Amino acid sequence: MLGALATSAAAGQPAPIGRWELLIGHSYSSARALMQPATLTLEKVEGAPLYSVLDVGALVRGSIAARSWLETGLRARAGSARTPSQRVFGAMARVYRELDPVLVAVGGEYQADGGFDVHALDATAELTPLGGLPGLGTWVSPAVHLRWRPWIGAAVGDGVRPYGRLSADWVQGRLEAGVEESLWLVSGSGRSFVKGDVSLRLVAGISVTISGELGRSPPTWEHTGRAGLGLGFRLAPGD
Amino acid sequence: MRRKDDLGHWWTAGGMERAVIRIVRRLSPGFARRRITKKTRLHQDLGWDEWYVLRVAKPIRTTIHVGLEDRVVLAARTVGDLVGRVWNAMGGPA
Numbered sequence: 001m002l003g004a005l006a007t008s009a010a011a012g013q014p015a016p017i018g019r020w021e022l023l024i025g026h027s028y029s030s031a032r033a034l035m036q037p038a039t040l041t042l043e044k045v046e047g048a049p050l051y052s053v054l055d056v057g058a059l060v061r062g063s064i065a066a067r068s069w070l071e072t073g074l075r076a077r078a079g080s081a082r083t084p085s086q087r088v089f090g091a092m093a094r095v096y097r098e099l100d101p102v103l104v105a106v107g108g109e110y111q112a113d114g115g116f117d118v119h120a121l122d123a124t125a126e127l128t129p130l131g132g133l134p135g136l137g138t139w140v141s142p143a144v145h146l147r148w149r150p151w152i153g154a155a156v157g158d159g160v161r162p163y164g165r166l167s168a169d170w171v172q173g174r175l176e177a178g179v180e181e182s183l184w185l186v187s188g189s190g191r192s193f194v195k196g197d198v199s200l201r202l203v204a205g206i207s208v209t210i211s212g213e214l215g216r217s218p219p220t221w222e223h224t225g226r227a228g229l230g231l232g233f234r235l236a237p238g239d
Numbered sequence: 240m241r242r243k244d245d246l247g248h249w250w251t252a253g254g255m256e257r258a259v260i261r262i263v264r265r266l267s268p269g270f271a272r273r274r275i276t277k278k279t280r281l282h283q284d285l286g287w288d289e290w291y292v293l294r295v296a297k298p299i300r301t302t303i304h305v306g307l308e309d310r311v312v313l314a315a316r317t318v319g320d321l322v323g324r325v326w327n328a329m330g331g332p333a
Binding site for chain 2: 021
């Protein structure tokens with residue numbers, strides 16, 4: 001009996017973990033954003049050239065201690081359908097520390113607009129509870145495949161900007177939908193940016209995605225609003 | 240076959256497997272206990288998000304006395320994956 005159980009444990013040998021892993025998604029700006037597919041949308045308007053909208057982020061992750069790990073990555077919010085001031089290019093590095101019941105992340109991020117006219121270099125600190133409330137990080141119930149996660153934090157660059165982020169996901173078979181709302185307090189006034197997506201998975205890692213965004217986001221805080229249908233791509237350990 | 244935890248206690252493969260499954264069941268309220276087995280997928284079947292899976296690290300440290308690296312926990316896809324990783328982290332066979 002013991003031998004059989006030992007064999008069963010050995011038979012379920014987990015796949016080895018590389019020292020570093022690569023993840024590709026919509027953006028590294030949050031875990032939710034990284035799990036959204038990176039999207040390429042092409043738009044054709046009669047009498048106008050073909051426009052493109054690109055949202056992609058790549059992240060490399062590796063261990064630095066038993067309860068800490070490091071992530072570093074690049075992201076682009078670009079495409080010819082966006083004006084240079086609405087495009088964002090960024091790079092960041094952050095360290096996570098698990099302190100159950102919370103997860104803490106500290107890091108630094110560089111962001112620039114499409115023309116590299118506006119630059120922002122921020123240090124950030126944020127935290128999220130790992131769980132503990134219905135639907136926080138896990139489905140509300142076996143029948144309701146809805147979950148949510150809050151983050152609070154602050155960015156320090158040219159001033160201190162407290163922020164909060166709330167994301168929610170719904171999954172039903174091959175269909176996934178999600179929304180993420182970010183709120184910043186900038187010089188005493190609030191700024192908000194919301195983005196959402198609905199994806200139909202075609203094969204592992206590839207989906208048809210409707211995505212949209214509305215509001216003001218760093219570094220320019222220029223108002224943007226758009227929605228589009230495109231092809232989504234995601235590279236994550238679960239895909 | 241038996242292996243030692245970090246405190247020097249001996250575990251059988253079956254005893255450790257049952258302890259890991261108990262931890263996962265406690266973190267999955269609303270799910271029928273018998274539905275959670277080694278084949279259960281943490282993200283697709285239980286709906287755990289990327290960070291929720293870290294909730295297993297502390298009870299594994301405190302009840303099975305094995306310190307798994309967080310990145311090892313994050314890489315787990317199924318309950319069986321977790322069982323295998325805890326077993327691999329234990330000391331050599333008796």
